[in-house]
Each structure stands twice: as structure tokens, then as C-alpha cells.
Amino acid sequence: MAVKSKSELRHNEYYKMQYIFDNLYAKSERGEEFKNLYDIIVSEQNILLAYRNIKGNEGSGTAGINHTTIKDWMNAKQEDYIRYVRKRLQNFFPHRIRRKEIPKPNGKMRPLGIPTMEDRLIQQCIKQVLEPILEAKFYPHSYGFRPNRSTANAINEFTRLICRSNLYYVIDIDTKGFFDNVNHAKLLKQLWSLGIRDKRLICIISKMLKAEIENVGKPTKGTPQGGILSPLLSNVVLNELDWWIDSQWKSFDIKERKITLQKDGKENRGNIYKWLRTTRLKEMHIVRYADDFKILCRTKEDSIKTFEAVKDWLKQRLDLEISEEKSQIVDIREKSSEFLGLRFKAKLKGGKWITHSHIIELRKQQAIQKIKEAVIQIKSNPTVQSVMLYNSIVMGLQQYYGIATHVNIDFSEIEFKVRNFRYNQLRSLMTNKGEPSRTYTQRYKGYNFEKQFVNKICLYPIAAVATRNTTGFPQDVCNYTAEGRSKIHDNLKVNTDIIEYLMRNPLPSYSVELADNRISLYSAQWGKCFVTGEQLNIGEMEIHHKLPKELGGTDEYKNLLWITESVHKLIHAVNEYTVNKYLSTVNPDKEQLDIINELRKQAGNCVIE
Numbered sequence: 001m002a003v004k005s006k007s008e009l010r011h012n013e014y015y016k017m018q019y020i021f022d023n024l025y026a027k028s029e030r031g032e033e034f035k036n037l038y039d040i041i042v043s044e045q046n047i048l049l050a051y052r053n054i055k056g057n058e059g060s061g062t063a064g065i066n067h068t069t070i071k072d073w074m075n076a077k078q079e080d081y082i083r084y085v086r087k088r089l090q091n092f093f094p095h096r097i098r099r100k101e102i103p104k105p106n107g108k109m110r111p112l113g114i115p116t117m118e119d120r121l122i123q124q125c126i127k128q129v130l131e132p133i134l135e136a137k138f139y140p141h142s143y144g145f146r147p148n149r150s151t152a153n154a155i156n157e158f159t160r161l162i163c164r165s166n167l168y169y170v171i172d173i174d175t176k177g178f179f180d181n182v183n184h185a186k187l188l189k190q191l192w193s194l195g196i197r198d199k200r201l202i203c204i205i206s207k208m209l210k211a212e213i214e215n216v217g218k219p220t221k222g223t224p225q226g227g228i229l230s231p232l233l234s235n236v237v238l239n240e241l242d243w244w245i246d247s248q249w250k251s252f253d254i255k256e257r258k259i260t261l262q263k264d265g266k267e268n269r270g271n272i273y274k275w276l277r278t279t280r281l282k283e284m285h286i287v288r289y290a291d292d293f294k295i296l297c298r299t300k301e302d303s304i305k306t307f308e309a310v311k312d313w314l315k316q317r318l319d320l321e322i323s324e325e326k327s328q329i330v331d332i333r334e335k336s337s338e339f340l341g342l343r344f345k346a347k348l349k350g351g352k353w354i355t356h357s358h359i360i361e362l363r364k365q366q367a368i369q370k371i372k373e374a375v376i377q378i379k380s381n382p383t384v385q386s387v388m389l390y391n392s393i394v395m396g397l398q399q400y401y402g403i404a405t406h407v408n409i410d411f412s413e414i415e416f417k418v419r420n421f422r423y424n425q426l427r428s429l430m431t432n433k434g435e436p437s438r439t440y441t442q443r444y445k446g447y448n449f450e451k452q453f454v455n456k457i458c459l460y461p462i463a464a465v466a467t468r469n470t471t472g473f474p475q476d477v478c479n480y481t482a483e484g485r486s487k488i489h490d491n492l493k494v495n496t497d498i499i500e501y502l503m504r505n506p507l508p509s510y511s512v513e514l515a516d517n518r519i520s521l522y523s524a525q526w527g528k529c530f531v532t533g534e535q536l537n538i539g540e541m542e543i544h545h546k547l548p549k550e551l552g553g554t555d556e557y558k559n560l561l562w563i564t565e566s567v568h569k570l571i572h573a574v575n576e577y578t579v580n581k582y583l584s585t586v587n588p589d590k591e592q593l594d595i596i597n598e599l600r601k602q603a604g605n606c607v608i609e
Contacts, residue, residue, distance in 0.1 A: 017046060021132040022481065024129065025135060025136050027133075028194075029136045033197045037130075038198055038201055040129050041201070042089055047121075050085075050121050051121065051516060052520075053128070054121060064098050064114050064118075064120075065116060068116060076511060078511075095116040097226075098114040098115075099114075110225065112224070112226040119211075126201070127229055134232065134236060139239055141242070141285075141287050143157075143288065143289045145235055145290055146235065148473075148477055151340045151403075154289040155340060155357075156471055156472050158339060159355045162346060163352070163354055168298075168333050168346060168353065169296065169297040170329070171329055172330060176321045180221070183221055184206065184209045186318060188205065208227070240318070244313065248281070250285065252276060282302040295310060300331070342359060343360045344356070344357050357405045358410055364410060370393055370397070371397075374393050383455065390460075398462075398464075418462060430454055431454075434457075522562055529564045529567060531564075531588070532567060540566075541562055542563060543561070546559050546602050551604060567586055571596060571599045
């Protein structure tokens with residue numbers, strides 16, 4: 001899923017890019033064209049923001065064809081990193097893409113294309129600028145690879161159309177290898193039509209699409225899965241389908257019918273839809289998550305006509321073919337339909353049709369296998385980390401599938417098939433004596449499963465899961481308007497002038513890693529000294545390495561602290577005169593002196609008595 005985290009949103013504010021992104025979004029909403037995006041892409045703040053956004057990603061440690069990862073850039077000087085990105089973009093030629101195959105849920109293999117870390121940083125620079133422009137153009141009910149949206153939002157809309165709008169005919173369409181068959185020329189034209197008129201940028205994207213793939217050669221079509229830009233570009237391709245289907249019914253222009261407004265100012269099209277149902281128009285609604293989408297119709301006749309129309313449209317407009325074997329029309333009252341790992345079927349209850357959902361069988365088998373592998377890892381290496389990994393897997397599965405109406409039945413089955421295996425593998429390590437953690441107690445309050453401990457950590461109970469209600473996506477939530485952001489997180493409650501100062505005044509000797517971490521660390525400490533808690537001020541604040549670099553310390557976030565200049569000098573003071581001088585200046589209480597002494601020991605100095 002492509003849900004942008006709150007931390008990523010704060011990064012925009014750290015680097016003073018939020019105003020620029022907001023402006024791009026507003027202009028795109030007004031239908032303006034963009035001819036000078038290249039200058040924003042190569043701006044210092046945007047390039048630094050790209051590093052910040054990538055370094056925390058899980059894939060940042062995955063190497064491309066040249067074997068470099070984000071760690072290889074952590075010690076680079078900031079100005080060298082900026083200069084490199086700008087130089088590459090001046091006459092851009094992409095590096096070769098590493099090919100890797102990973103298993104798909106159906107047992108087949110999915111080819112991934114992994115660009116080099118350098119190309120991923122460049123793609124991130126471009127994505128940051130394109131996203132606000134394209135977000136203003138994307139269809140409201142596409143949910144994949146978009147900020148703040150999730151599979152739960154897509155499923156909520158799907159079930160809402162069935163239960164509240166009484167649309168029971170579901171068209172399941174499976175496109176043949178969507179990511180491998182995207183037409184490059186068509187995609188570039190779609191970007192142009194959405195207002196991206198910067199020819200230099202269009203040329204760079206075109207070269208990225210044609211980047212040579214290891215053991216394959218230069219592709220003539222497709223967007224490699226694994227690239228940072230690919231998800232965004234895939235939404236560009238299918239956005240045209242979204243709006244075409246919308247225009248066939250939901251937003252059909254009826255000039256002779258007056259549209260009234262609701263109290264919130266939105267159109268009330270209820271009377272319009274009643275009138276449309278007296279015409280020969282086909283009622284259709286789309287819910288899409290990436291290339292997985294459902295089209296819902298009111299009648300069987302409409303669904304048959306819509307199926308053929310969509311199939312032809314995909315071929316004619318997007319040069320995409322569908323899989324005849326996997327594509328079908330389903331009356332969900334009679335037959336189930338699969339969507340995003342769940343199986344749905346409508347059941348009659350109290351005179352109304354409601355949806356029941358289960359985890360599909362293939363996904364259940366995968367969950368069982370994943371849990372068993374975690375058990376084996378505990379047996380072979382019974383550390384705290386391996387037990388916590390097991391718990392994180394259980395919790396992750398419960399979180400994702402918790403939206404299924406019958407998730408408890410499915411997870412009880414998973415637990416039944418795992419129980420004996422887990423006992424046989426871990427019986428010499430497990431005990432029923434121990435004290436569960438606060439997280440366990442809060443998360444599984446009300447459940448009475450037998451508690452099993454390994455390494456003093458309580459194993460999370462697999463079957464302790466109940467259905468979680470899904471919610472629709474509030475369309476006023478947006479990363480690129482002040483009102484939309486207010487619904488996501490409160491603005492940073494720290495001195496933003498100091499953040500801007502830190503960003504604009506990196507020391508020449510600083511690595512990219514240190515220059516970046518000091519900004520986020522300042523915010524995390526709420527702009528206060530770690531030892532004394534007093535407010536930090538420019539000229540009186542210093543960054544401290546808990547383990548000095550000369551003793552093997554790094555510029556990693558966890559090795560850094562913001563403290564006042566006087567506290568810093570007291571930590572590193574060696575002779576008695578200097579220690580006494582700064583001891584009187586700081587005047588620490590007992591608790592603060594304990595912290596200082598702990599930091600002195602880490603720095604290789606004796607404690608202050």
C-alpha cells in the first residue's frame with residue numbers, strides 16, 4: 001500500500017518544500033500547465049528531501065546493479081551529493097536495472113526491476129515534484145500507491161456500493177501483465193495532457209522507461225516494478241480509465257437538468273440518477289487499487305455491455321489486453337468475488353443484502369507458512385529479536401486481514417494448523433510463567449488465551465483478532481492543502497526558524513547523514529537540550545556523538561543528541577579546572593549529573609564525583 005506516513009509529511013516542512021508543493025497542487029487544480037519543473041527538481045531542498053525520504057525506506061538497503069545502497073551515501077559531503085544529482089540530470093542516462101524475481105501470491109514469479117541507489121534518488125526527486133500535480137488530477141476512488149489511502153479504504157467503498165447502493169453485479173477484470181505492458185508513448189502523452197509540459201523532464205522520464213534491464217535488454221514497453229516512479233506512473237495510465245467510467249454515469253453531464261446543492265456545498269445528484277435510470281445509459285462504478293479494480297453495475301444486462309465496452313476501451317486506448325480466463329461477471333449474491341486478498345459474498349440478513357468476507361485460501365496458506373518460518377527461526381536462534389519478529393508477523397497479519405468480517409474464523413483455523421507445529425518446535429524453550437508486556441496487555445485485553453513465553457517474551461495469540469470496521473477515505477484529507485494536512489497531523493511545535501537555519505548552514509565537513517539527522521533530531525527533542533531540558537538556541541547548541549567517531553561511532557540517528565554548548569564541553573572536559581568551570585555553568589541536579597556521567601563514560605572520560 002502507498003500510504004504516506006506522518007513523518008514523510010513532516011519532512012516536506014523540514015526542508016521548506018511544503019509551500020512549493022502546495023502551490024503546484026493549487027495550480028494543477030486550476031488546470032494550469034507546468035513548463036519549468038526541472039528547476040524545482042534540481043533545487044537543493046528537493047534533492048536533500050529525496051535523501052531524507054529514501055533513507056528510511058525498507059528498500060534503501062537493497063543494492064542495484066552497481067552494489068551501492070543508501071549507506072554508501074551517508075558519509076558523502078552534502079555539497080558532493082547535491083552536485084552529483086545535478087550533474088547526472090544535466091545529461092541523464094539511467095544505469096542498468098538489476099532484475100530479481102519474487103514469488104507472487106498465486107505461486108508464480110514476479111519480475112522486479114531494481115534501479116541503482118543513485119537512480120532511485122533521482123527518481124525520488126522527480127516523484128516529489130510530480131505527485132502534488134498529479135494528485136490534483138487523480139480519481140477520488142483510486143486507492144493504490146497514493147498518500148494516506150489504503151486497501152481498507154478501497155474495500156470500504158467496494159462493500160458500500162454493494163450494501164448501500166444495491167449494486168450486485170461485479171465485473172472482475174484481470175489485465176495481462178499490466179506493469180510489463182504499459183505503452184511508453186501513450187504514458188508520455190498522458191503526462192502531457194495532465195499538464196506536465198516540461199520537455200526536459202518528459203525526456204528524462206522517457207529515458208528512465210527505456211533503461212536497460214539485466215539479462216533482458218532495453219524494454220519497448222512496461223514500467224519496472226521496483227522503481228520509485230513506477231507506482232505513480234501506473235496511476236497515470238489507469239487514471240484515464242477511472243474518469244472514463246465516471247463520465248459514463250456518475251458525472252454524466254445533464255445540461256437540461258438542474259443540479260441542487262447539499263448543505264456542505266457539494267452537488268446533490270440524487271434526482272439526476274433517478275432520471276438517468278429511465279434512459280438507456282449503463283450504470284457503472286469503479287473502485288481501483290493499483291491495477292486491481294472492480295466495476296459494479298445494477299443489472300445483468302448493464303454488466304454484460306459494460307464488460308465488453310471496458311475490454312475494448314482498454315485495448316483501443318491503453319493497448320492493454322485482459323485475461324479471458326480470469327476476467328468474469330459475478331452476481332455477488334450467488335458467487336463470491338476476490339479483491340485485495342479477501343473473498344466477498346453477499347448474504348441476505350433482515351431483508352437486506354450484506355457482504356461477508358473471508359481471507360482467500362491462498363493467503364491463509366501463505367500466512368501459515370510465514371508463521372512456521374518464524375517459529376523455526378526462534379528454534380534455531382532463540383533470541384529476543386527472533387521472538388519479537390514472530391510477534392511482529394502475527395500482529396501484521398492481524399492488522400491487514402482484520403477488515404474481513406469473518407477474520408476470527410480464519411485466524412482460528414490458522415492457529416489450529418500452527419499450534420502443534422509450534423509446540424513441537426519450541427516445547428523445550430516455552431514456559432507458561434511470565435509477565436506479559438504492556439503492549440500485549442493493551443492489545444489483547446479481553447482475550448483469555450493460554451500465555452506462552454519464550455525468552456521472557458509472551459508470544460502473541462494468533463486467534464485473538466476481531467473484525468475491524470473499515471472507513472471511507474475522507475476526500476478533504478490532502479497533503480497539499482493546509483486544511484487537508486490539519487486532518488493528518490498537527491504542525492511541528494518547534495522553532496521552525498532554527499530548523500531552517502540548520503538546513504541552510506550545514507558545516508562543510510558534515511556528511512549527508514549527519515546533516516539530515518540533526519534536523520529530525522532537533523524536532524524529536526522538541527528543540528530542547530537532552531540533558532537539561534532547556535530551550536536550544538542558535539550559537540548555544542551542539543550535536544553530540546554518544547560514541548565518539550574516533551572510538552568507532554557513526555553519524556546514525558541513534559548515536560546523536562542535541563545539547564547545549566556548555567553541557568557538551570562538560571561531557572568532554574578532561575582537566576579538573578575545565579570540569580569545574582562548566583560544572584558551575586551548567587549547575588546540574590542529581591538526575592542531570594547522572595546523565596552527564598553516563599555520556600562521559602561512553603566518551604571515554606571518568607565520572608564526575
